[in-house]
């Protein structure tokens with residue numbers, strides 16, 4: 001594929017996500033989790049402490065902006081606005097897939113811009129499938145890490161998106177080669193954490209077992225209920241056959257709350273809850289269930305197109321809602337929130353009760 005096609009596709013994704021309704025019709029199922037209100041919370045709202053550590057880095061709240069963009073001129077401004085906001089709020093940030101700059105270094109500046117900011121946790125982003133299709137190795141990872149002075153590397157798994165794109169890379173067979181690539185990287189370069197990341201369809205329990213075997217330090221579940229890639233591609237694709245194919249999968253995916261339960265049950269590393277996290281209440285529920293941190297993309301992208309102050313507003317609102325929730329359930333800090341009681345209702349309970357046969 002001509003690399004200009006990659007740049008154009010990135011820009012189309014941004015425009016579609018900004019102007020179209022690209023969120024799942026179905027829910028994350030966080031609405032099926034209830035935290036137990038305390039009429040006697042025995043804590044002071046003013047003193048609620050949301051600080052936490054993620055991969056050894058101190059964040060002011062358990063929140064990161066997950067990978068969105070890079071690889072075309074408009075992306076530079078978006079990444080700058082996100083970087084400025086997360087620096088101010090002391091949160092983590094990922095960049096979008098760095099493949100565009102791996103194949104064409106002239107667009108690297110749209111990622112490099114974030115090096116100008118003092119961000120406590122910077123996460124790079126490469127696609128799992130390219131380690132098979134393009135035989136990428138540890139040296140490619142190092143180029144991506146250096147580009148942003150990264151502290152961690154997310155490897156994204158996006159089988160649905162690849163399958164419904166006419167130009168998609170669809171060979172995920174033999175993905176365990178990542179085990180060797182990651183361990184070679186850690187030996188040859190540095191021991192940064194590697195995060196396996198979905199992009200909005202979620203990981204199953206079986207996936208989490210495989211990802212642990214490969215040696216991932218973290219999993220970002222990126223489940224369904226937020227941005228839907230079937231929807232984004234449905235708007236973008238012109239080819240009739242692929243348009244119809246994407247339409248069939250508008251409802252596909254594991255709701256984020258379900259994927260979070262699946263992953264935290266079997267994975268011993270760090271768990272990030274993302275995919276449709278839209279409020280501090282969703283964040284509190286995620287952490288009570290077992291996530292170490294939450295991630296958000298779409299609302300941040302839309303704000304970043306307006307400016308960094310808008311991004312600050314979105315993230316500050318979520319943190320304020322998190323604090324209010326923690327107060328209402330009597331949890332003074334994130335450690336206490338991790339022990340908070342909750343109940344599981346309705347459809348979420350069905351997903352968890354009716355196990356796929358082992």
Ligand SMILES: Cc1cc2nc3c(=O)[nH]c(=O)nc-3n(C[C@H](O)[C@H](O)[C@H](O)COP(=O)(O)O)c2cc1C
Pocket residue numbers: 013014017066067068069095096097125154156197198199200222225226227274275276277295296297298299301
């Ligand atoms: C415009 C756009 C571009 C994205 N590009 C990437 C990407 O390059 N790599 C990746 O791992 N995830 C990418 N994502 C997925 C997000 O990181 C996130 O997993 C997903 O959107 C679900 O979160 P949300 O519901 O908060 O948007 C992108 C999301 C958006 C909206």
